[in-house]
Amino acid sequence: MASRINRMTVSSLALVLLALSAPLAVVGGDPDILTDYIVPASQNPTNITGEFFTYTGLSAPLSAPVPENFTVVKASMAEFPALNGQSVSYALLSYPPGSVNPTHTHPRASELLLVIQGALSVGFVDTAGKLYTSDLATGDMFVFPKGTVHWQFNQGAQPARALSGFGSAAAGLVSVPVTVFGTGIDDDVLAKSFKTDVATVQKLKAGLTPPPKKP
Numbered sequence: 001m002a003s004r005i006n007r008m009t010v011s012s013l014a015l016v017l018l019a020l021s022a023p024l025a026v027v028g029g030d031p032d033i034l035t036d037y038i039v040p041a042s043q044n045p046t047n048i049t050g051e052f053f054t055y056t057g058l059s060a061p062l063s064a065p066v067p068e069n070f071t072v073v074k075a076s077m078a079e080f081p082a083l084n085g086q087s088v089s090y091a092l093l094s095y096p097p098g099s100v101n102p103t104h105t106h107p108r109a110s111e112l113l114l115v116i117q118g119a120l121s122v123g124f125v126d127t128a129g130k131l132y133t134s135d136l137a138t139g140d141m142f143v144f145p146k147g148t149v150h151w152q153f154n155q156g157a158q159p160a161r162a163l164s165g166f167g168s169a170a171a172g173l174v175s176v177p178v179t180v181f182g183t184g185i186d187d188d189v190l191a192k193s194f195k196t197d198v199a200t201v202q203k204l205k206a207g208l209t210p211p212p213k214k215p
């Protein structure tokens with residue numbers, strides 16, 4: 001009996017410690033803040049003006065032509081410190097014809113994508129393994145639920161652009177191809193996971209490993 005209580009006490013204590021540590025965890029989502037905004041430690045709060053809440057980093061890529069390859073320009077907490085604690089951020093996505101934003105997830109946020117130029121085919125898979133796809137025109141929106149594997153594909157002959165809003169100041173990005181085949185996971189583990197052979201795994205890995213830079 002006593003040992004059961006002890007075990008319960010220990011596990012309750014572990015739960016309390018887990019709950020207390022959760023706001024500090026990187027994967028725990030955005031923190032609830034107790035002030036209107038968070039001033040970086042390096043900045044004097046009395047010097048904060050409207051400039052601190054302004055970010056112009058998407059202006060140049062928005063006015064430039066769509067680049068040669070698929071490109072993401074982020075406006076998250078890392079680029080725009082005033083977003084710290086606000087649970088919002090943006091990314092500008094540019095797709096030349098035929099390009100894909102490869103399968104990926106955002107562990108900390110849902111994504112609301114708005115097509116602002118051209119057309120995109122998009123899709124995600126829910127946790128029950130069901131696939132959802134849609135063909136979007138300029139002005140259309142699509143929501144990718146938090147944590148789901150998703151992608152966008154510009155199948156047309158014209159460039160496309162989208163603006164994505166995230167419910168996190170640091171949504172995080174986990175690329176499926178790079179995470180699985182580009183981080184050094186053992187070939188045998190991958191061969192068994194994908195019900196294939198090591199040679200096939202190595203072929204997939206080769207495409208995601210940049211060739212060594214020439215001196």
Ligand SMILES: *[C@@H]1O[C@H](CO)[C@@H](O)[C@H](O)[C@H]1NC(C)=O
Pocket residue numbers: 044046047
């Ligand atoms: C920042 O605030 C300090 C103290 O209030 C002031 O002396 C300083 O001139 C300010 N700096 C700028 C760049 O405004």
Ligand SMILES: *[C@@H]1O[C@H](CO)[C@@H](O)[C@H](O)[C@H]1NC(C)=O
Pocket residue numbers: 068069
């Ligand atoms: C676009 O991608 C191709 C193929 O990966 C690469 O060779 C090329 O350098 C890229 N262009 C730019 C501007 O990054």
